[in-house]
Amino acid sequence: MLVKEIERFAKKKGAELVGFTDSKRALSYLCIPWANSAVVLGLSIRHPLLATGVRYPTWEEPRQFIDVIMDAIALSIEEFLEAKGYRASAIGASNRSTDLRPLVLASGLGVEGKNHLIITPEFGPRVRFSAVVTDAKLEVEPRRIINLCRGCNICCEACPSGALNGTFNIKACENYNRQLERESGLLIKKCTLCTDVCPVGRK
Numbered sequence: 351m352l353v354k355e356i357e358r359f360a361k362k363k364g365a366e367l368v369g370f371t372d373s374k375r376a377l378s379y380l381c382i383p384w385a386n387s388a389v390v391l392g393l394s395i396r397h398p399l400l401a402t403g404v405r406y407p408t409w410e411e412p413r414q415f416i417d418v419i420m421d422a423i424a425l426s427i428e429e430f431l432e433a434k435g436y437r438a439s440a441i442g443a444s445n446r447s448t449d450l451r452p453l454v455l456a457s458g459l460g461v462e463g464k465n466h467l468i469i470t471p472e473f474g475p476r477v478r479f480s481a482v483v484t485d486a487k488l489e490v491e492p493r494r495i496i497n498l499c500r501g502c503n504i505c506c507e508a509c510p511s512g513a514l515n516g517t518f519n520i521k522a523c524e525n526y527n528r529q530l531e532r533e534s535g536l537l538i539k540k541c542t543l544c545t546d547v548c549p550v551g552r553k
């Protein structure tokens with residue numbers, strides 16, 4: 351079965367999470383008329399390749415490193431599908447112009463947490479995603495995962511900008527990040543408290 355073949359291949363290439371979706375709604379955000387399904391790939395920001403002892407000032411540096419790996423895995427799945435005669439197009443994790451959230455949520459790999467990030471049972475919010483859309487009609491069985499936040503409110507209480515009071519106040523979060531940037535002098539300085547404190551998937 352093609353789904354199993356793709357999953358095996360993706361894991362061999364290094365993907366830690368592999369999901370599938372044929373949700374028309376999620377695919378419609380991409381505006382790719384021939385897309386029938388998508389393969390969604392996830393890799394932990396705590397990937398063993400990062401275990402070099404180097405301490406990073408923010409999550410941004412390991413995130414960029416993981417994105418390069420994710421892009422390569424997505425490209426290899428694109429080639430895998432094309433070799434089988436399907437149309438395919440990789441959407442790498444470094445592609446900031448495409449929002450992969452609808453595909454990730456539809457695949458069931460993760461759910462939206464109270465921190466407004468996608469959290470997965472395996473890694474919490476410490477994970478990056480890429481995807482490959484294809485005209486193959488994959489037999490999809492999305493994973494069903496439960497509400498991972500339940501009674502937890504840790505990220506909302508930890509947020510220094512008050513951005514997580516009920517709905518996500520993106521302006522408050524951005525203003526706080528710009529302030530951090532000015533104070534630290536680092537262009538990529540970002541507050542990542544809502545990622546750091548999440549207990550889900552913490553090993």
Ligand code: SF4
Binds near residue numbers: 508512524543545
């Ligand atoms: S990044 Fe920082 S300021 Fe923004 S929502 Fe998360 S904890 Fe709050």
Ligand code: SF4
Binds near residue numbers: 464466504550
């Ligand atoms: S810290 Fe708690 S409330 Fe926030 S996203 Fe994680 S589990 Fe959900």
